Amino acid sequence: MKPKAFDYLRAESIDEALAALAEHGTRALLLAGGQSLVAMVNFRLLEPALLVDISSINSLRYIRMAGNSLEIGAATTQAELLAWPELESRQPLLAKALPFLGHMQTRNRGTVCGSIAHADPSSELPLCLATLGGEVILRSIRGERVLSAADFQTGMLATARHQDEMIAAVRLPVAQPTAGYHFDEMAIRRGDFAVASVAAVASGEAVRLGIGGVADRPMVYDWSELEENIIDPALNALAWDLHGQDDLHASARYRRELVRRLGRRAIKEARSCRS
Amino acid sequence: MPFLNKNTRHSITLFLDGRKVTGLAEPRLLLSDFLRQEQFINAVHVACEHGVCGACTVLLDGKAVRSCLIFAVQVAGRRIDTAAGLADENGELNDLQRAFRRHHALQCGYCTPGILMSVTDFLARNPQPTEGALREMLSGHLCRCTGYTGIVRAVLDVVAKRVSSRSSCT
Numbered sequence: 322m323k324p325k326a327f328d329y330l331r332a333e334s335i336d337e338a339l340a341a342l343a344e345h346g347t348r349a350l351l352l353a354g355g356q357s358l359v360a361m362v363n364f365r366l367l368e369p370a371l372l373v374d375i376s377s378i379n380s381l382r383y384i385r386m387a388g389n390s391l392e393i394g395a396a397t398t399q400a401e402l403l404a405w406p407e408l409e410s411r412q413p414l415l416a417k418a419l420p421f422l423g424h425m426q427t428r429n430r431g432t433v434c435g436s437i438a439h440a441d442p443s444s445e446l447p448l449c450l451a452t453l454g455g456e457v458i459l460r461s462i463r464g465e466r467v468l469s470a471a472d473f474q475t476g477m478l479a480t481a482r483h484q485d486e487m488i489a490a491v492r493l494p495v496a497q498p499t500a501g502y503h504f505d506e507m508a509i510r511r512g513d514f515a516v517a518s519v520a521a522v523a524s525g526e527a528v529r530l531g532i533g534g535v536a537d538r539p540m541v542y543d544w545s546e547l548e549e550n551i552i553d554p555a556l557n558a559l560a561w562d563l564h565g566q567d568d569l570h571a572s573a574r575y576r577r578e579l580v581r582r583l584g585r586r587a588i589k590e591a592r593s594c595r596s
Numbered sequence: 597m598p599f600l601n602k603n604t605r606h607s608i609t610l611f612l613d614g615r616k617v618t619g620l621a622e623p624r625l626l627l628s629d630f631l632r633q634e635q636f637i638n639a640v641h642v643a644c645e646h647g648v649c650g651a652c653t654v655l656l657d658g659k660a661v662r663s664c665l666i667f668a669v670q671v672a673g674r675r676i677d678t679a680a681g682l683a684d685e686n687g688e689l690n691d692l693q694r695a696f697r698r699h700h701a702l703q704c705g706y707c708t709p710g711i712l713m714s715v716t717d718f719l720a721r722n723p724q725p726t727e728g729a730l731r732e733m734l735s736g737h738l739c740r741c742t743g744y745t746g747i748v749r750a751v752l753d754v755v756a757k758r759v760s761s762r763s764s765c766t
Contacts, residue, residue, distance in 0.1 A: 323645075328600065328601055329600040329602075331600075331670075360665060363645055363646050425733050426650060426661060427662065429659040511732065
């Protein structure tokens with residue numbers, strides 16, 4: 322439970338971090354909050370030759386408006402986002418989802434972008450990013466590119482990020498004024514990874530539902546209208562379509578049932594929050 | 597010291613429980629091990645070493661964090677507070693520690709130092725929490741002895757006493 326030896330670079334600027342990534346390629350890993358990475362390094366699931374610590378780069382620590390999106394820099398912690406006074410009004414889905422993310426003690430250190438980079442299929446922030454249709458800003462010494470959430474996460478713990486790229490920031494669309502949002506999940510214990518999680522957006526008659534913890538990545542479904550009597554069959558079809566599997570924590574059958582029940586409840590709650 | 601070689605023990609200076617201290621750490625040394633083995637702070641307990649149990653929780657610049665998920669070299673120049681610094685210089689326990697004793701909020705005591713540090717951060721930000729919010733925060737700690745009942749009672753007692761002592765001063 323002790324990490325293998327590695328060199329450590331405390332990057333003082335974005336350029337310094339990008340240069341280190343370009344030089345060391347697959348041997349280097351970025352360290353921000355470390356709430357997933359350090360656990361994996363302790364277990365020696367990862368054995369980097371170099372850790373590039375970006376947590377003290379002040380130009381990466383921000384929450385700002387960028388057009389109709391919230392832009393969150395790579396060094397911003399989950400606790401800082403949760404404590405941001407405008408969060409509830411700008412994007413209630415995030416305000417509802419973040420309390421489920423780990424614990425106060427891990428949110429104090431864990432970053433928003435780090436959770437998205439880690440791309441755990443049952444993690445809350447990748448699900449919010451996918452459901453809201455957000456973007457990931459990737460930077461390397463070759464330049465910058467912006468990927469949609471759907472293009473970014475390619476599978477379980479897998480993303481389209483190249484080895485020499487860092488997530489500089491993520492953009493999450495702010496709330497549409499008339500839409501309603503809801504987030505819910507079922508975990509064996511509070512703060513554990515979700516067995517299944519749901520993010521719902523209700524706008525007029527339309528519903529968007531994102532599901533985490535069941536497929537190998539967050540899955541998003543849209544209905545232009547969803548009348549009361551077709552909600553259950555629609556959710557049932559979706560539950561089967563996700564092809565959830567048995568694992569240590571839950572059976573595939575239990576996961577399908579969670580999708581049906583959490584989905585129905587989240588749609589109802591999101592619709593009641595419309596204005 | 598922006599670049600640190602993996603095979604070298606590097607000098608780290610930090611502010612630990614109100615004192616300026618210096619110790620040696622190679623980059624892979626966890627903060628929890630640095631505090632125990634270099635600084636002899638045995639109030640930092642180590643159990644799971646992957647951020648789940650909360651026993652090693654300390655304050656980093658006033659915020660409760662897992663010291664097993666931070667490398668010692670990351671905290672150079674920063675402030676670290678542990679349960680060893682809660683009592684005053686005469687060894688007089690603080691109000692939170694006394695409440696834990698009064699309400700039997702510990703049995704084996706292994707989880708206690710971490711919980712004390714989390715509660716310290718939590719009450720600084722939420723001086724009058726609801727029981728639900730307190731229990732949610734405590735979900736970041738595993739206690740296998742108490743069932744959390746005594747812990748919740750102790751913290752709520754401290755909240756009540758701090759509130760009443762404030763109002764009597766005004």
